Amino acid sequence: ETGVTQTPRHLVMGMTNKKSLKCEQHLGHNAMYWYKQSAKKPLELMFVYNFKEQTENNSVPSRFSPECPNSSHLFLHLHTLQPEDSALYLCASSQDFGTGGNEQFFGPGTRLTVL
Amino acid sequence: DQQVKQNSPSLSVQEGRISILNCDYTNSMFDYFLWYKKYPAEGPTFLISISSIKDKNEDGRFTVFLNKSAKHLSLHIVPSQPGDSAVYFCAARRDDKIIFGKGTRLHILP
Numbered sequence: 001e002t003g004v005t006q007t008p009r010h011l012v013m014g015m016t017n018k019k020s021l022k023c024e025q026h027l028g029h030n031a032m033y034w035y036k037q038s039a040k041k042p043l044e045l046m047f048v049y050n051f052k053e054q055t056e057n058n059s060v061p062s063r064f065s066p067e068c069p070n071s072s073h074l075f076l077h078l079h080t081l082q083p084e085d086s087a088l089y090l091c092a093s094s095q096d097f098g099t100g101g102n103e104q105f106f107g108p109g110t111r112l113t114v115l
Numbered sequence: 116d117q118q119v120k121q122n123s124p125s126l127s128v129q130e131g132r133i134s135i136l137n138c139d140y141t142n143s144m145f146d147y148f149l150w151y152k153k154y155p156a157e158g159p160t161f162l163i164s165i166s167s168i169k170d171k172n173e174d175g176r177f178t179v180f181l182n183k184s185a186k187h188l189s190l191h192i193v194p195s196q197p198g199d200s201a202v203y204f205c206a207a208r209r210d211d212k213i214i215f216g217k218g219t220r221l222h223i224l225p
Contacts (some may be wrong), residue, residue: 004158042117043159043204043215056212090158103149104213106158 003027004107006091012113013081021076021110023091031097032074033104034066035090043090049074050097081114088112118142119207121216129224134192136219138205141186145207150179150190153202153218162203163190195223 004025013019025032034046048056049068063085065077074091088111092104120139128134136150146167151159165172165179165188172179178191192199200223205216 006158040217042119042217045212045214092158103161103164105161106151108156108158 004091004093004105006089006107006110008110009108010111010113012115013078014115015081015083017081018077018079020078021089021091021112023074023076023107025072025074025091025093025105025107027093027095027105029093029095029105030071031094032068032071033092033094034074034076035092035106037088037090037109039087047076048097055097078112081112083114086112086114117216119205119214119216121203121205121219123219124217125220125222127222127224128195130197131194134190134195134199134221134223136190136192136203136205136221138188138190138216139186140188140207142207142209143183143186145209147208148179148181148188149206149208149213150177151204151206151215153204159204192221197223197225199223 007022031050036044046060047066052068067075088109090109091107094104118141149164150162152162153159163174163177170181181188202218202220204218206213
């Protein structure tokens with residue numbers, strides 16, 4: 001596997017379910033990110049992890065809970081979501097956080113539908 | 116309040132011609148600007164970037180121009196090819212945070 005991978009690619013869940021999104025990067029990067037892309041809205045940064053430490057939390061509701069066990073893996077735990085949380089969730093990584101151009105490499109995303 | 120604006124939701128260009136994608140921003144503290152390209156069912160891929168201290172950066176068929184006084188940047192693709200059909204996102208960096216525009220869908224016509 002190369003680049004940034006995300007599983008599952010599609011997820012349908014009820015409002016009372018608990019699920020997790022997984023992201024893995026094979027690029028040796030130190031920073032990882034979760035983004036949300038809703039229809040007709042810009043990409044929204046949700047969380048940033050730099051060297052496994054969370055450095056950014058953009059006022060995301062507590063029903064989204066990130067976890068970064070190591071610099072290669074990032075999870076987004078979901079519980080009691082709302083229908084308006086339906087969106088494409090993108091994971092990204094970069095060599096470091098805040099250096100140079102901070103070019104980020106994105107995974108393919110998980111298309112989440114909350115019923 | 117949107118800090119990075121891509122006012123054209125879509126753009127159609129004849130194959131072989133120049134494609135010009137525009138982006139405006141409101142915050143003069145942005146220090147780096149990036150363009151990403153996104154195909155359906157894939158995540159965005161980095162295309163080209165420019166530091167705020169420069170006014171032009173070129174990479175093959177892609178050139179990004181920055182006009183700081185107008186708070187405007189543009190991506191030029193020449194010549195346009197069918198594989199360039201995608202959504203293009205402009206992004207700007209401030210305080211180690213990247214802010215994206217809504218994207219412009221580029222259609223390359225045969």
